[in-house]
Amino acid sequence: MKRLYGNIGGLKANQTKRLEALYRRRVPVSHLISLRLLREISRLSREMRRQIGLLIDRKGRVTHVIVGDFQKIVIPDLAGYRQAPGRLKGLRLIHTHLAQEALSEEDFTDLCLLALDFMAAVTVSERGDPLRVHAAHLLPRDRKKKPFLVLGPLRPDAMAMDCLDRIRALESELSLFEGTRKTEPGTERAILMHATDLPGSLGQESSSELRALAGSCGLEVVGVEPYRRLPAGHLPLGKGKLQELAISALQKGATLVVFDRELNPSQIRAVADRIQLKIIDRTQLILDIFAQRARTREGKLQVELAQLRYLLPRLVTKNTAMSRLTGGIGGRGPGETKLEINRRRVRDRIVRLEAALERVRKNRKMQRALRGKKRLPVISIIGYTNAGKSTLLNTLTHSRVLAERRLFATLDPSSRRLRFPRDMEVIITDTVGFIRDLPQELKVAFRATLEELEQADLLLHVIDISHPHFPEQAASVERLLEDLGLMQTPMIRVLNKMDRVARSKRAFLGRRFGGICICAQDRSSLHGLIERMQDLLLNPSVKPIDSPSLRDVISQPYGLGSD
Secondary structure, three states, X not given: OOOOEEOXXXXXXXXXHHHHHHHHOEOOOOEOOOHHHHHHHXXXXXXXXXXXXXXXXXXXXXXXXXEOOOXXXXXXXXXXXXXXOOOOOOEEEEEEEOOOOOOOHHHHHHHHHHOOOEEEEEEEOOOOOEEEEEEEEEOOOOOOOOOXXXXXXXXXXXXXXXXXXXXXXXXXXXXXXXOHHHOOXXXXXXXXXXXXXXXXXXHHHHHHHHHHHHHHHOOEEEEEEEEOOOOOOOOOOOHHHHHHHHHHHHHHOOOEXXXXXXXXXXXXXXXXXXXXXXXXXXXXXXXXXXXXXXXXXXXXXXXXXXXXXXXXXXXXXXXXXXEEEOOOOOOOOEEEEHHHHHHHHHHHHHHHHHHHHHHHHHHHHHHHHHHHHHOOOEEEEEEEOOOOHHHHHHHHHOOOXXXXXXOOOOOOOEEEEEEEOOOEEEEEEEOOEEOOOOOHHHHHHOHHHHHHHXXXXXXXXXXXXXXXXXXXXXXXXXHHHHHOXXXXXXXXXXXXXXXXXXXXXXXXXXXXXXXXXXXXXXXXXXXXXXXXXXXXXXXXOOOOOOOHHHHOOOOOOOOEEOX
C-alpha cells in the first residue's frame, strides 16, 4: 500500500486500512471530487477528529493521503511535481474542515505558493456528513484585487464543474502572457528582487546594477519586484510578499528568482520550498558570471575556489539517513552520511585549489622579480566594472583585448608593453574590475591577482563620469585601495567618457576630482594623460593625489568585477 502522510500516530488499524484504501478511488476528470469519496473522507475525519486531505492529479488519481490534526494539515514535499513555466502544479487539494469554516488564509497561501489546480475545503457536520465545499483557483492575469477566484459554497452533489477544461483554459491564458513565447530555449526567465529600504538613491542604483548583472549572466528578466528586508528570521521577506512573488512567477513564466542581497542557506531553502522555484542571491549571480568569463587556468582556479567556499556551508540534504559501511578496524558500522562525504570532498578540493593558487603566487613573484631586474615600470589600470579599462588599454597599446559594454565582459588580467614619446618603455596591466558588495569568497580567491597592484609604480583609476552614481563607484574603488595599503602609490584619476558629458562640466569635474578628462576610444584625447604618466614615472617624489571629496562620499561596500 502507498504511504500515509502527516499525523498518523495513534490511528487504529481499521482506520489506517480505510485511509490506505482511498488510494484506490478514482475521480471523474470533470469533477472536483466524487460524492462517494467526499462522504468517505468526511466520515473518517469526524471519527478521528483530524483533518484529512487528498491530493488528486488530473487523471483523477489520488496521489497523497494526508492526515492532520483538528485544525490543519501539512502538505508534504511535492518536489516530484514541478510545473513548467506558465503551468500549474497538476494537483488539486481537497481537505476537511471540522470547525465548519471556509477557506483560510493558509489555504489561499498554499494555493498561490504551490500553484495548485484547485484548493477546496469541505465542512463536516457532527454526524460526519459533508455540508458545503468551498473551492478556489488562481486567476491568469494580474488583478488589483486578490489573485484567486473563490467558488461556492457548493453543495456536495454539485462537484461536476468541468475541472479539466477549466484548468486548461487557465493555463492557456497563462502561456499567452507577454514575452513567454519569445524565450530562447535553455534561457532562464528571472524575477529580480530589490530591497526598498536602502538609503537615498542607493535603492535605485542597486536595482539597476542587479538588472545589469542579470543581463551579463544571460538571464531574461521578466520582472523586477520591490520588497522590504526583514531584520531577522528564516524568511528574507514577508509572507504576503512571498505570495505575490509566487503568483507573479507563475503569471510571467519565471524559472528563477534573484535577490539583491546575500541570503543564508536557511533563507534560500525556506523560499525555495514555498514557491518551488530556483532561488539565488547576488553572490551566486556574480560567481556564475565569473565562471563564464574565466579563460586562463589561473582565473578558473580562482573562480572554482570562490564557488566552493560559497557552496561549503550551503551543502544540505533532506535525507542524511544514507550511510555506507567501511571495512577495517575503526571503520565498522555506519560510516559517513552522504552529506558528510560531499563536505569532505569539497574541503579536500579547496585545499588542492589553495595549493595550486599558492604556486601561481610564487610564479607571479618570480615574474615580478624579472621585471624588476629589467627596470620596467608597471602601470596598473583599476576602476569600477564597465568603466572602460579594457578600452583604454586597447587604445594606448593598439591591442585587441575584449571590451564590451556589459558588466564583467573580461575577467583575466591582461598586460601589454607601452612606449612613451620620451623613449621610455613600461608594462601596462588591465586588472580585474571592482563592484559593490563583492562576495568575500571572491576577495580571498583573487588575492593573487590583487597582489599585482602592490608592485605597480603607477595606478590609473578609470572613472565613468557619465554614470549617475560615479562618485560612489569611485569612492568604493579607493576604499579597497586603502584597505590594501595602496593609497601611497602614485595615482591618476582618469575621467572617462567625457564625450557623454556637457563641455561646461568637464573642467569642473576635472578640478573637483583632480583628474584628467578623456574618451578612451579617442586616442587624440589621451595626450594629457600620457604626459602626466611620464611625469609621475620620471619623478618618483611626486606625492599621491589627496582626495577629500571622495572620502566624504557615502558608498556601499566594494568588490571585484571586470569591464
